[in-house]
Amino acid sequence: xxxxxxxxxxxxxxxxxxxxxxxxxxxxxxxxxxxxxxxxxxxxxxxxxxxxxxxxxxxxxxxxxxxxxxxxxxxxxxxxxxxxxxxxxxxxxxxxxxxxxxxxxxxxxxxxxxxxxxxxxxxxxxxxxxxxxxxxxxxxxxxxxxxxxxxxxxxxxxxxxxxxxxxxxxxxxxxxxxxxxxxxxxxxxxxxxxxxxxxxxxxxxxxxxxxxxxxxxxxxxxxxxxxxxxxxxxxxxxxxxxxxxxxxxxxxxxxxxxxxxxxxxxxxxxxxxxxxxxxxxxxxxxxxxxxxxxxxxxxxxxxxxxxxxxxxxxxxxxxxxxxxxxxxxxxxxxxxxxxxxxxxxxxxxxxxxxxxxxxxxxxxxxxxxxxxxxxxxxxxxxxxxxxxxxxxxxxxxxxxxxxxxxxxxxxxxxxxxxxxxxxxxxxxxxxxxxxxxxx
Numbered sequence: 001x002x003x004x005x006x007x008x009x010x011x012x013x014x015x016x017x018x019x020x021x022x023x024x025x026x027x028x029x030x031x032x033x034x035x036x037x038x039x040x041x042x043x044x045x046x047x048x049x050x051x052x053x054x055x056x057x058x059x060x061x062x063x064x065x066x067x068x069x070x071x072x073x074x075x076x077x078x079x080x081x082x083x084x085x086x087x088x089x090x091x092x093x094x095x096x097x098x099x100x101x102x103x104x105x106x107x108x109x110x111x112x113x114x115x116x117x118x119x120x121x122x123x124x125x126x127x128x129x130x131x132x133x134x135x136x137x138x139x140x141x142x143x144x145x146x147x148x149x150x151x152x153x154x155x156x157x158x159x160x161x162x163x164x165x166x167x168x169x170x171x172x173x174x175x176x177x178x179x180x181x182x183x184x185x186x187x188x189x190x191x192x193x194x195x196x197x198x199x200x201x202x203x204x205x206x207x208x209x210x211x212x213x214x215x216x217x218x219x220x221x222x223x224x225x226x227x228x229x230x231x232x233x234x235x236x237x238x239x240x241x242x243x244x245x246x247x248x249x250x251x252x253x254x255x256x257x258x259x260x261x262x263x264x265x266x267x268x269x270x271x272x273x274x275x276x277x278x279x280x281x282x283x284x285x286x287x288x289x290x291x292x293x294x295x296x297x298x299x300x301x302x303x304x305x306x307x308x309x310x311x312x313x314x315x316x317x318x319x320x321x322x323x324x325x326x327x328x329x330x331x332x333x334x335x336x337x338x339x340x341x342x343x344x345x346x347x348x349x350x351x352x353x354x355x356x357x358x359x360x361x362x363x364x365x366x367x368x369x370x371x372x373x374x375x376x377x378x379x380x381x382x383x384x385x386x387x388x389x390x391x392x393x394x395x396x397x398x399x400x401x402x403x404x405x406x407x408x409x410x411x412x413x414x415x416x417x418x419x420x421x422x423x424x425x426x427x428x429x430x431x432x433x434x435x436x437x438x439x
Contacts, residue, residue: 009219009230010230010233010234010237011237013212013215013216013230013234014233014234014235014236014237014238014241015156015237015238016211016212016215016234017060017208017212017234017235017237017238018237018238018241018242019293019296019297019300020204020208020211020296020297020300021056021199021201021204021205021208021238021242021297022241022242022245022293022296022297023099023102023103023106023293023294023296023297023298025099025102025106025198025199025200025201026052026199026201026242026245026246026293027106027110027249027266027270027289027290027293028106028265028266028267028269028270029048029052029195029196029198029199029266030045030048030052030245030246030247030249030250030253030266031249031250031252031253031256031266031269031270031273032195032253032263032264032265032266032269033045033048033192033195033250033253034249034250034251034252034253034254034255034256035253035254035256035257035262035263035269036180036181036183036184036262037180037181037184037188037191037192037250037254038177038178038179038180038181038184038254038257039177039178039179039180039254040180040184040185040188041177041250041251041253041254043188043189043192044184044188044189044191044192044195044250045192045246045247045250046189046192047188047189047190047191047192047193047194047195047196048192048193048195048196048246048250049196049243049246049247050193050196051193051194051195051196051197051199051201051202051352052196052199052201052242052246053201053239053242053243053246054239055196055201055202055205055356055359056201056202056204056205056239057205057235057236057238057239058205058359058363059202059205059206059209059355059359060205060208060209060212060231060235061228061231061232061235062074062209062358062359062362062363063205063206063209063210063213063362064209064212064213064224064227064228064231065228065362065363066362066365067224069210070087070210070308070311071086071087071090071206071207071210072084072087072308074206074358074362075087075358077361077365077370077372077375078372078375078376078379079372079375079376082376082379086351086354086358087308088312089351090203090206090207090351090355091207091304091305091308091309093200093203093344093347093348093351094200094203094204094207094301094305095301095302095304095305095325095329096305096325096328096329096332097332097344098200098332098340098343098344098347098348099200099204099297099301100136100298100301100302100305100325100329100332101329101330101331101332101333101335101340102333102337102340102341102344103132103136103294103295103297103298103301103333104128104129104132104133104294104298104329104330104333105333105335105336105337105340106267106290106294106337107128107132107290107291107294107295108124108125108128108129108132108333109265109267109268109271109337110267110270110271110286110287110290111286111287111288111290111291112124112128112287114271114275114283114287115283115287122334125333125334126334129330129333129334130330132294132295132298132330132333133298133326133327133329133330133333134326135295136295136298136299136302136326136329137302137322137323137326139295139299140299140302140303140306140322140326141319141322157292159241161285161288161289161292162245162289164285165252165273165274165277165285165286165289166245166248166249166252168277168278169248169251169252169255169273169277170248170251172277173255174252174255174256174258174259174260174273174276175255175256175257175258175259176255176258177254177255177257178254178257178258178262181262187413187414190411190414190415190416191414191415193414193415193416194349194415197345197348197349197352198341198344198345198348200344200348202352202355202356202359203348203351203352203355204301206355207300207301207304207305207308208300208304209231210304210307211300211303211304212231212234213227213231216230216231252273253266253269256269256272256273256276259272259276260272260273260276264338265337265338267290267337270286270290271283271286273286274286298329302322302325302326302329303322305321305325306318306319306321306322306325309321309325345393345394346390346391346393346394347390349386349389349390349393349415350383350386350387350389350390350391351386351390352386353382353383353385353386353389353418353422354379354382354383354386357378357379357382357418357422358375358379361374361375361378361379361426368426368430371429371430371433372433373429373430373432373433373436374426374429374430374433375426375429376429377425377426377427377428377429377430377432378422378423378425378426378429379422379425380425381418381421381422381424381425382418382421382422382425384421385405385409385412385417385418385421386418388401388402388405389415389417389418405417409421
């Protein structure tokens with residue numbers, strides 16, 4: 001018989017989900033957005049919250065709603081080959097190639113580098129990443145304790161320290177908002193929407209959703225309706241916390257330009273803000289916030305990624321994959337924060353629309369009776385446009401093609417040209433499935 005969730009269990013799971021999502025990008029990108037958006041911060045922030053909060057919440061709920069055990073099974077509704085390729089690419093992106101290394105890079109940039117003299121070379125970063133990912137690897141070996149470690153201990157402490165910084169910055173603002181930079185001058189909502197891609201949280205939602213659902217099942221809650229109710233309650237708690245903190249960090253970034261100048265590194269902005277308010281103690285405060293946030297996210301991603309790759313290659317143990325992924329992440333973290341961000345942007349622009357499309361197809365699954373043609377048509381046309389966008393982000397685009405698409409595709413100029421093709425592709429797939437049926 002399926003149990004019902006207790007209030008404290010929902011709170012613990014909500015805190016766990018918040019802490020898993022709230023990592024490196026969630027700290028640095030809102031303040032960067034705030035600085036660049038200037039007086040247009042609230043429109044930009046609204047777009048950021050859609051992709052940084054709303055879509056991740058829908059991603060977790062979609063996994064629970066589907067009844068599938070993992071992302072590969074969900075994505076395989078289109079085709080098993082797509083399910084395998086998309087899931088593997090997603091786990092590599094939110095795993096050892098981008099998201100996990102970024103947790104180590106951001107932790108070093110904010111939590112360690114401000115305490116070191118300039119031009120210290122590569123050795124401190126190397127030593128730090130070995131220690132950081134060593135800790136990540138150790139905790140990932142104890143995955144069953146993740147709710148206790150993250151939800152009940154680290155998250156409350158993390159929220160207390162973030163609250164201290166935010167309340168101080170709101171009571172004593174650093175300065176007035178400046179004029180928005182060129183990218184945020186027009187269509188600031190859509191620019192903020194795309195900035196939310198950089199958090200990778202919609203991608204990570206498929207990963208963390210598995211942890212959340214399994215945690216709920218481990219408590220004896222096994223009926224689909226009770227799992228969904230628990231997911232919604234815990235997800236809403238996590239979403240509210242994220243939305244409040246993102247908005248506050250965006251405000252801090254926008255008000256910091258007078259004192260700090262316009263900077264291109266969110267880690268530097270946070271360190272400067274913290275030092276402004278708390279002096280040398282500020283470095284310790286922000287250092288703790290970043291280390292706690294990044295470590296929890298890193299643990300969750302290593303745990304999930306190791307589980308997935310162990311499933312693909314069962315001859316290699318989960319623990320061995322935890323070690324392998326931690327080592328790879330440590331190596332990539334030494335590339336440097338800004339280099340990691342610049343490399344990841346084109347990839348995220350290319351695969352994010354696929355994740356968004358899959359989420360909405362999952363919720364409409366019963367309406368079109370789960371016909372694979374609908375999935376294939378919608379995802380295929382989405383990928384064509386998102387791939388073009390990704391290549392353009394990487395500096396590889398044909399100007400004539402760009403002008404053509406800008407003229408015929410609504411929203412193409414604001415980075416959402418895939419939206420109408422996704423709908424058309426789904427409709428064409430449905431028509432094709434109907435024609436097949438009557439034949």
